[in-house]
Amino acid sequence: MVRTRFAPSPTGYLHLGGLRTALYTYLYARRNGGRFILRIEDTDQVREVPGAVDKIYESLRQAGLTYDEGPDIGGEYGPYIQTQRRDLYPKYARELVKRGGAYYCFCSRERLERLREEAEKKGQVFKYDKHCLRLTPEEVEKKLAAGEPYVIRQNIPETGTASFDDALFGHVEVECATLDDNVLIKSDGLPTYNFANVIDDHLMAITHVMRGTEYLSSAPKYNLLYQAFGWEVPTYIHMPPVMREDVKRDKVTRQPILDENGKTQNVVRKLSKRYGDPSFEDLLEQGYLRDAIVNFIALLGWSPRSDQEFFSLAELEEKFDLEGLNKSPSIFDMDKLGWFNGEYIRKLSPEAFAETAAPWIARALDPAKFDFARIASLLQNRVTVMNQIPDMIAFLDTMPAFDSGLYTNKKQKCDAQVALEALKYLRGVLAGIDPWQETEIHDRVMEGVRASGFKTGQALWPLRIAISGLSSTPGGAIEIAYLLGKDETLARVDAAIQALEA
DSSP states (O other): OEEEEEEOOOSSOOBBEEEEEHHHHHHHHTTTOOOOEEEEEEOOOOOOOTTTHHHHHHHHHHHTTOSSSTTTTTTTTOBBGGGGGHHHHHHHHHHHHTTTTTTOOOHHHHHHHHHHHHHHTTTOOOOOOOGGGGSSSSHHHHHHHOOOOEEEEEEESSSHHHHHEEEEEEEEEEEGGGHHHHHHHHTTBBBOOOHHHHHHHHTOOOOEEEEEETTTTHHHHHHHHHHHHHHOEEEEEEEEEEEEEEEOOOOOTBBBOTTSSOOBOOOOOOOOOGGGGOHHHHHHTOOOHHHHHHHHHHSSSSSSSSSSOOOOOHHHHHHGGGGGGGGGGGOOHHHHHHHHHHHHHHOOOOHHHHHHHHHHTTTOOOTTTTTTHHHHHHTTTTTEEEGGHHHHHHHHHHHOOOGGGOBBBTTBBBBBBHHHHHHHHHHHHHHOOOOOOHHHHHOOOOOOHHHOOOOOHHHHHHHHHHHHOOOOSOOOOHHHHHHHHHHHHHHHHHHHHHHHHH
């Protein structure tokens, strides 16, 4: 059975690159009738952020990525948090020492720092010199019995090659002489990532490992561990990073760097929270729809090899395959995501959009005073991201400052004087409308316009400006008047007349 795992570190929010890894891992398991496992890799206790584990649970659920086994739901291969498995790793490390694939290292921090400084002076990349590998078994036992601090290092062969096969990049091979004897068990007894993920993947029967290309250089070391234990190696799928095109900035001041012509320079960089790139949670809080985000992220590195762009999660589960993965990095484009989100908004039923939009409308307006369903119907074809809503409708609550220039519109053959005359006329029409219903307002106003001699635009344009203070609004003059109510509409028209006469 196919068994995949998503193994994040609890160091903060789920960034979009992590979401893509989780999504692809989930989709591959579902497409192949397998199981998707969540494992928390928390051996780096220094970087752990309080509450981050719960955030991971919540983010995966919000994304719709239901896992079959995990820390909060259990499973036959648990526990699924590495610090709760800490007693397992030293046992396997000691077994590896017996097999010759690892050794105890008692070197002090001072000695290691000295070796690093010497390598730096020579312009060389630091590699541990295998000093402790040359200790006799008796010397090792004596140091252990004396309680000397130690780590356990992987014993990389000094000659030959280490290799692995990747489903996307093919055969990858490196010279062993270029690899360092990495620490497997730290002095506090906890494993490093390089060791723990191999042990856990084996013990949890993981068949396919999907992760970023930043781990490509480490994969040969993992294979040496599998070989030393005599274990079956899982299938590797290393995915290129998600990048973003951005303005090149000074590392200290963060100000844009200009070229000799005074223009900003662009740079392609990896997505990063420290550059202000949004996390999955950020996008949800900004009003991007879950389904739009997941659909968009799925296409950052995978092609369905067809013209189809919009996929439900269920459709992705049916269609996702390794053949569609790209070797090149993908560019995350906020404008394209906005377009995607807008298309998803348009696809919602009016009822579903009204329900989704209601909390955003409530940020600007009192639900006791306004018809939220009608406001939502006016917004659905105009909004691309939900956080645009409060600013788009704020004029209904508070009239913007008077601007006489807005009344001039050449297309509508309107200027301030025409507007004043039209408003005085329409004021009388509006005052006589009862009941104050949208269809009644429309019929009475249009009937009045036809009888007045004003062109439709000459009447409705100044009315829209008078009661909204804006040249662009969700809905026109009739809809706005209905939403404001009769008293507020007349009050705003009176204020506009008074301002135009001043």
